[in-house]
Structures are given as structure tokens and as C-alpha cells.
Amino acid sequence: AQTVTQSQPEMSVQEAETVTLSCTYDTSESDYYLFWYKQPPSRQMILVIRQEAYKQQNATENRFSVNFQKAAKSFSLKISDSQLGDAAMYFCAYHYGQNFVFGPGTRLSVLP
Amino acid sequence: KAGVTQTPRYLIKTRGQQVTLSCSPISGHRSVSWYQQTPGQGLQFLFEYFSETQRNKGNFPGRFSGRQFSNSRSEMNVSTLELGDSALYLCASSSWTGHSYEQYFGPGTRLTVT
Numbered sequence: 001a002q003t004v005t006q007s008q009p010e011m012s013v014q015e016a017e018t019v020t021l022s023c024t025y026d027t028s029e030s031d032y033y034l035f036w037y038k039q040p041p042s043r044q045m046i047l048v049i050r051q052e053a054y055k056q057q058n059a060t061e062n063r064f065s066v067n068f069q070k071a072a073k074s075f076s077l078k079i080s081d082s083q084l085g086d087a088a089m090y091f092c093a094y095h096y097g098q099n100f101v102f103g104p105g106t107r108l109s110v111l112p
Numbered sequence: 113k114a115g116v117t118q119t120p121r122y123l124i125k126t127r128g129q130q131v132t133l134s135c136s137p138i139s140g141h142r143s144v145s146w147y148q149q150t151p152g153q154g155l156q157f158l159f160e161y162f163s164e165t166q167r168n169k170g171n172f173p174g175r176f177s178g179r180q181f182s183n184s185r186s187e188m189n190v191s192t193l194e195l196g197d198s199a200l201y202l203c204a205s206s207s208w209t210g211h212s213y214e215q216y217f218g219p220g221t222r223l224t225v226t
Contacts, residue, residue, distance in 0.1 A: 045217035
């Protein structure tokens, strides 16, 4: 079964600084999708960024970018110029076929 | 385009009762998935519906059931509620656009069982 691991239960970053959240996954498939979701205290799950495994180029969405290492099965999220509104739980997720698996989450605090 | 909506947002029920939660997906999305989120177990997949058919099911007891209507709206039902069913229930709608898959979540229904 596919698994998603986020080894950092909690992280903190100073406002305007850069932080990287780690995610590793286990799969035997070659064509799948990876996502980062953000869940602020309001509890609304928000899609931050997605990556298709067949694409070698790392996805970027404004201040959010990923480092996708397919061979290492690693999918880290980099947040640049961190803002107070970035404080939330961040979930890494894997999707293949009808399987959608979430990691346990990383709680990110942003310090003013 | 309107997002995923879920009703009700909050619900308090007593052990033994049953509950029905509703989810309206994004227009054009035909797939609806349900998740249970608890502090101890994290996000767990319940089931997915596509074109009114259950396409995938997670590891939950038969007390958890769902259905999808022809307009893609979905309902989830939990019978004989237990205290451990207290959780945030998230609905997500998804679709394929070309080679890309997208999934968006609703705001959730917070269920408290007393």
C-alpha cells in the first residue's frame, strides 16, 4: 500500500524567511500525482500546489515551489517570503488511480 | 465557479442516532470523495463516488455509507453513532482536465457525538 510520510510534525519560520517542509512517499507506480494542501485554523483544506510525476520540471505557484525527486520519492515544499497567513497545517498527498493518501501533516508557525 | 459546499457545517448528535451529511461538488466535477479527520488518526479516506456509483471504499465499518445523485451531489450517512465518530468530515470534488487531476475540498462538517 502507498504511504506518505512527513517527518516534521512542527516547524517554525520567521516572517519573510524561507522554509522547506519535507515529504516522502512509497509507491511502485510511475505515473501519479502529488499535492500539498494547507489547512488553516478555519479548517478549510486549500490546494497549494500539485505535481504530475511524469513532469520533470518542479511546480511553482507564486511563493510556493516544490523539489520533486522522483527516484528518491521525495516531494518537499518550499515557502519563500513567509507571511503570517501561511501559518497552518500542511499535508502532503499522493494520488494514483483511486488511491488518495495523505501524510500526517506538518504544523507551520510563522513568527513575526 | 462556486466551490465545494457542505451542509450542515456543525452537528451535535447523541450516541445511537444516525446522521446524514451533504456535499455539493464544483460544477462539472463528477467525482466526490469523503474523508474523516480526527486528531488521532489524521485524514482517512471513507469512499469515493463517480457517476452515482461507489468507485472506491476505505476501511470503515458498514455504518458508514453514501450515495451520489444524478446532479453529482453526494450524501454520507452514519448510523448508530458512536463517540469515536466525532470528527471533521470533509468532502472533496475532483476531475480530470487533460492530463491533470485536481481535487478541491469543502469546508467540512464538524460532527460531535455525545
